[in-house]
Structure formats: structure tokens, C-alpha cells
Amino acid sequence: MTLLDTVVMRGLGLHGALSPEDKALLLGLELNPKRVSAGEVLWQEAADVDLFCVVKEGWAYSYRNLGNGSMQILKVYLPGDIIGMRDFGFSRRLAGVAMINDGVVSPFTYQQLFDLFGHSPALASCLIATTVRQQAMLTERLVYLGRYAAHERLAHFLYELYLRLQRIGAIEDNGFAMPLSQEQIGDALGLSAVHVSRTFSMLRDEGLVQRDRQHVALPDPDALARLVEFNDTYIDESLPPAFQAFQKLER
Amino acid sequence: MTLLDTVVMRGLGLHGALSPEDKALLLGLELNPKRVSAGEVLWQEAADVDLFCVVKEGWAYSYRNLGNGSMQILKVYLPGDIIGMRDFGFSRRLAGVAMINDGVVSPFTYQQLFDLFGHSPALASCLIATTVRQQAMLTERLVYLGRYAAHERLAHFLYELYLRLQRIGAIEDNGFAMPLSQEQIGDALGLSAVHVSRTFSMLRDEGLVQRDRQHVALPDPDALARLVEFNDTYIDESLPPAFQAFQKLER
DNA sequence: GGGTGTCTATAACATAAGTTATGAATAACT
DNA sequence: AGTTATTCATAACTTATGTTATAGACACCC
Structure with missing residues (x-):
């Protein structure tokens, strides 16, 4: 890579x-x-x-x-x-x-x-x-830390990873390897490890996230995206026109 | 300015x-x-x-x-x-x-x-x-949103403003004009307006923050800095040596 | 292969912060 | 000046999340 x-x-x-x-x-x-x-x-x-x-x-x-x-x-x-x-x-x-x-x-x-x-x-x-x-x-x-609840934070976190991994070809069957422990996920989301576990269980019960040890699958990524109202502006990778013009100019 | x-x-x-x-x-x-x-x-x-x-x-x-x-x-x-x-x-x-x-x-x-x-x-x-x-x-x-309680978030927020305002000469007698409403402060800190009010009262009772409408005074900024363990690395404005060398080179 | 530690699930309990409500103080408007 | 609308303080109550504890599952190591 x-x-x-x-x-x-x-x-x-x-x-x-x-x-x-x-x-x-x-x-x-x-x-x-x-x-x-x-x-x-x-x-x-x-x-x-x-x-x-x-x-x-x-x-x-x-x-x-x-x-x-x-x-x-x-x-x-x-x-x-x-x-x-x-x-x-x-x-x-x-x-x-x-x-x-x-x-x-x-x-x-x-x-x-x-x-x-x-x-x-x-x-x-x-x-x-x-x-x-x-x-x-x-x-x-x-x-998300400021204004969303635990399940939304976790869903958003997983969905963002999903999109980023997709981009580098690391998604298979809507699933991916997830080397982070629940404690580490909690440290990323401002949650306790216990609550991360609870929240995973909750998302599992709702059929949004499957998890088995170091593997996570999102059976219905779109449903997850809707849950977190995923704003993909910031992940969009095209550059604005002014930018492209500048780059042409420089060459 | x-x-x-x-x-x-x-x-x-x-x-x-x-x-x-x-x-x-x-x-x-x-x-x-x-x-x-x-x-x-x-x-x-x-x-x-x-x-x-x-x-x-x-x-x-x-x-x-x-x-x-x-x-x-x-x-x-x-x-x-x-x-x-x-x-x-x-x-x-x-x-x-x-x-x-x-x-x-x-x-x-x-x-x-x-x-x-x-x-x-x-x-x-x-x-x-x-x-x-x-x-x-x-x-x-x-x-701060992820890992600190309301009073620490507010103290940190106020102290950061204090430092930034000091830099542009907008601090008088450890006090400054504060045009933000408590609701807006809450929106910045991920807290409800009610809790911002409570937290202000708490900091006032501890003698750390005085507030009167649109004016805030920090009677003992150092005490506040200690409370929030203020990390001033990110506000330090000197550039690293490599950077300065580059700038000299370019001229 | 049995001990040892880490990770996870779940429960029971504690608490910080959210919510709703109300009145007072201040500011804005006519 | 009187009316109205914000803003703020405080109280009472609710809820999400933290904390502590326990046990099972898996990974690691000698």
C-alpha cells in the first residue's frame, strides 16, 4: 500500500x-x-x-x-x-x-x-x-462525542472504518478484521469498555452489527449509514475546481 | 487586528x-x-x-x-x-x-x-x-469531551479563551468580555444549558470563576490551569528548528 | 496440557448529566 | 414606562453511562 x-x-x-x-x-x-x-x-x-x-x-x-x-x-x-x-x-x-x-x-x-x-x-x-x-x-x-449517544457513536465509528477499509480493498462480504479491543474502542469513543460491550450487544440484537472476536460484519451497511445519518462530505475525496485549476497551472 | x-x-x-x-x-x-x-x-x-x-x-x-x-x-x-x-x-x-x-x-x-x-x-x-x-x-x-467531566470541560474552555485573548491583548484584570450564552457554551462542550449553569455555579463557589452577564473573570488563572492540567504544547507558537531553517532557505 | 492472563458478556448498583419546570433578572421593543 | 422575550439559577426527577464484580471463552506460555 x-x-x-x-x-x-x-x-x-x-x-x-x-x-x-x-x-x-x-x-x-x-x-x-x-x-x-x-x-x-x-x-x-x-x-x-x-x-x-x-x-x-x-x-x-x-x-x-x-x-x-x-x-x-x-x-x-x-x-x-x-x-x-x-x-x-x-x-x-x-x-x-x-x-x-x-x-x-x-x-x-x-x-x-x-x-x-x-x-x-x-x-x-x-x-x-x-x-x-x-x-x-x-x-x-x-x-459524535459531544452530541450523540453511545450506540450512535459506535455505529458511526464502525461505519467510518467500513468506508475507509472499502477504499483500500480490505472489506470482504461486508466484513473486516478488527484488531481493536473493546477497551480501545471505548478509549476512542469516550466510553467505558463495559458500555462498549453492552452497545455491541444492542447493535447485534438489532441486526446491525455482527462481531466475532477480531472480525466485524455489517450485514446492512446502508441501514447503519441511515442510523448515523452519515455525512460523507468529509470522506469525499474529489478536490474543488479552484484546486484542480491550480494544480494544472503549476505543471 | x-x-x-x-x-x-x-x-x-x-x-x-x-x-x-x-x-x-x-x-x-x-x-x-x-x-x-x-x-x-x-x-x-x-x-x-x-x-x-x-x-x-x-x-x-x-x-x-x-x-x-x-x-x-x-x-x-x-x-x-x-x-x-x-x-x-x-x-x-x-x-x-x-x-x-x-x-x-x-x-x-x-x-x-x-x-x-x-x-x-x-x-x-x-x-x-x-x-x-x-x-x-x-x-x-x-x-475533553471524551474523557473529562463537565467542570473540567468548562474550566478548560474558559482557560483556553483566557490564553488566546491574552495574546491579542483583550484581557483586563484577569477578566474578559464573553459574548457566548450558556446555551452556546453547552453546544461547544457537549452539555445542556442547565448543566452549564450548574457548573458555573460550582466553579463560582470554588472561587475559580466569577461571572456577571457577559463578563468573566478568572481570579486565579494558575489554579484553573492546574485544575485542567493545561497542556500548553498546542498553544505554544514557536516553530521547530527544521521549519525555521526551511524558511531561511526560501528567502 | 494445565496454568495464567486477557478479553468479553452480563448483572447490580452508583452517579453525572439530561430534562422539564418555574421564577427572577436582564435586555429588547414599542 | 410597560410589555415581551432572553437568559440564567435552581429544584425535582429521569436516564444514560460509569463502576465494580463475576464468570466464561479464548490466547499464550512453559
Whole structure:
């Protein structure tokens, strides 16, 4: 899973018409793949910001450990995502990042990013757009944490994962591997592990979600989407016309 | 209140050494000031993304109206802030924006932003860093919504406003004008208006917050900061060394 | 292969926050 | 100035979610 597969192929980027230099720049971010194992911490909160990562295999999450002993998971990263852009422009990490299961990541440096920015404004604006989209997902979770009940939060979380996994071809028969424990899901949704379990049972009884250990199936994704009134604006990946014009101009 | 006052003077940007062209580009975003009145909607959710705004006077907020009838306020904008960058790279607005009180805003276009990006990568990276910082504030609220109780959320919210207002010289005797109603504060913190009132009473009884209509005073800001274990990493405005090196290089 | 730990389901109970209601204080309007 | 509409404080009651506890299922390890 390379950035070319995600950033570009998804309609972001230049609609299949990346210049060779742009392709090289993008691939240059993925030259140092590194095997990482489940639970491994890629960096801690408040660590120096030195590099970013492309997730090539496996899932990761960013988190904050809080003074009251609890943890808030901010975001789950899937293959093809870039980790760490949240910290762009900061000296220290705002959140830690850890692997959920075994995987492969490709670290790249600030320097590489700046090189890319300097050489291809079009590609830079693409990467920024990707980052903004990731933030939009966070905003969507904020909305759910603020104003929706547990079953809606969980349904939304699962449906969002479903859409993101679909995009990278990781959905089979409406089901997917789910390496997060209920405790971790609770940490993402601001719920206790017990209540996550209760809520899963509830969604199961309503026929909306089937779960067996590390496997989740959504028998009727559309029904789930209706339940959470899924707003897909933020997951839509087309760029606005002004943006495309700019990118053409730059080449 | 211009961007030069905020983006640049705050240590973001080139440490007082902006080139004349960069200054002109920045000021170019503020050529069309426009008077707006309390409650005025700058744009609705899902509207086309055509422009962004610098807030010159007054407060604004971005919001989402939800299917269940409630509203989630995402962010409060103060003078010197840029509104709308959240939507950069999207065709449609992810959130509406409305004025809280009377004020003045300066709209600028996608085109202007791209011009700036094309002409000054250094300034572009500054604007991006500013946007990322705004997003970091959102993330901080996400953490509070997920894992802290009402009194901590409110204390944190007030203290963050306090710090931001201090930066633009809007704090007097540890107090500031607070045009938000308790209902709106509730919409920002994911609480009912009634509970916001209760929580204000509680903080008042503990001597942490004084409030009189549209005026809030924090008699002991440090005590408040301790209560919320305020993490000021995300409000710190210095740029990392790599960033500064890049900016020097670009000039 | 039996012990050990982690994950999950469910129950019983505790509590923070939501809801509804009411009156007082303030602001807005004519 | 009097009327009306917001906003706020507080109380009484309800409910969703947290907490603690327990037991079964599965994974891991020597």
C-alpha cells in the first residue's frame, strides 16, 4: 500500500496525471520500510518531532494519556495513511502513536517533506488536502462525542472504518478484521469498555452489527449509514475546481 | 487586528523578518473588510467553498446542526483568526459559521490563497502551521469531551479563551468580555444549558470563576490551569528548528 | 496440557448529566 | 414606562453511562 495508491489514485492529486518528478517525490517518502510489531510505540507524547510515517501494513492509533489515568484515542490509522502530520509545525508531539497489530511503516523526515513542498506546490497542496481530510474525520468524532449517544457513536465509528477499509480493498462480504479491543474502542469513543460491550450487544440484537472476536460484519451497511445519518462530505475525496485549476497551472 | 499582528508577531513566521513581498501578500488577504452583525451567518454547512475570512473584530463560531435537533459548536474564532481553512481542499463546507457579536471580517478567495502559496512557500508553511494549530485546539476539545467531566470541560474552555485573548491583548484584570450564552457554551462542550449553569455555579463557589452577564473573570488563572492540567504544547507558537531553517532557505 | 492472563458478556448498583419546570433578572421593543 | 422575550439559577426527577464484580471463552506460555 503506497501513497500513490491512496493520495493519488483516490482522485485527490492529479487524476492519474502525475508528472514523473511528482511520482518520484511521493515514492521518495516510502524508501525506508520498517517492520513494527503489535503494541510498539512509534513515538511518545511530547517527543521531538523529527519524522512522519506512511503506514504500509497494519493499523496504528494516536493517543493521549491523561492525568486522570484514562486514555483518549484520537485517530486510527489504516494502510495508506500518513501518521504525524498533525504535528507539522510543532516542536513536540501532541500525541503518542502506537501500533495496534504487526505491520510495516515507512518513516520520512521533515527535510523530505520540505523538499517536496519546494519542488511541487501541486503535490504539496494534495498532501495538505489529505491532512485536512484526516482532521475532518476528527472533527466528525468531536461532533459524535459531544452530541450523540453511545450506540450512535459506535455505529458511526464502525461505519467510518467500513468506508475507509472499502477504499483500500480490505472489506470482504461486508466484513473486516478488527484488531481493536473493546477497551480501545471505548478509549476512542469516550466510553467505558463495559458500555462498549453492552452497545455491541444492542447493535447485534438489532441486526446491525455482527462481531466475532477480531472480525466485524455489517450485514446492512446502508441501514447503519441511515442510523448515523452519515455525512460523507468529509470522506469525499474529489478536490474543488479552484484546486484542480491550480494544480494544472503549476505543471 | 491584522494577520501581521497574529500570525507573524506571535513568533510564527519569520521572527520579525518578513520580506516586503511576504508582508504585501499577507496584507493582501485583508483588503476587503466588511461589517457583520451579531448572529449573521457567514456561510451555511454544505455551501460551496469559495472564500475564507480573517476576523478583524468580534467573535465567530463554526457549528454543525445535527439531525437530532441539537447543535455542536466546533470552534470559537477571535480577532486575528482565519476562518474556513478547515474547508481547504473540500468542495463544500463541512460546517457553518456565524458571528456571535457585531464585528468586521475580511474575506479572501481561493485564488488569493493559491497566489500566496505559489509566491512564498515560507509564508504558506506559516499559514499551514497556523491551521494545524487551530486543529490542535479542536483535538484538545475532543480529549475533553471524551474523557473529562463537565467542570473540567468548562474550566478548560474558559482557560483556553483566557490564553488566546491574552495574546491579542483583550484581557483586563484577569477578566474578559464573553459574548457566548450558556446555551452556546453547552453546544461547544457537549452539555445542556442547565448543566452549564450548574457548573458555573460550582466553579463560582470554588472561587475559580466569577461571572456577571457577559463578563468573566478568572481570579486565579494558575489554579484553573492546574485544575485542567493545561497542556500548553498546542498553544505554544514557536516553530521547530527544521521549519525555521526551511524558511531561511526560501528567502 | 494445565496454568495464567486477557478479553468479553452480563448483572447490580452508583452517579453525572439530561430534562422539564418555574421564577427572577436582564435586555429588547414599542 | 410597560410589555415581551432572553437568559440564567435552581429544584425535582429521569436516564444514560460509569463502576465494580463475576464468570466464561479464548490466547499464550512453559
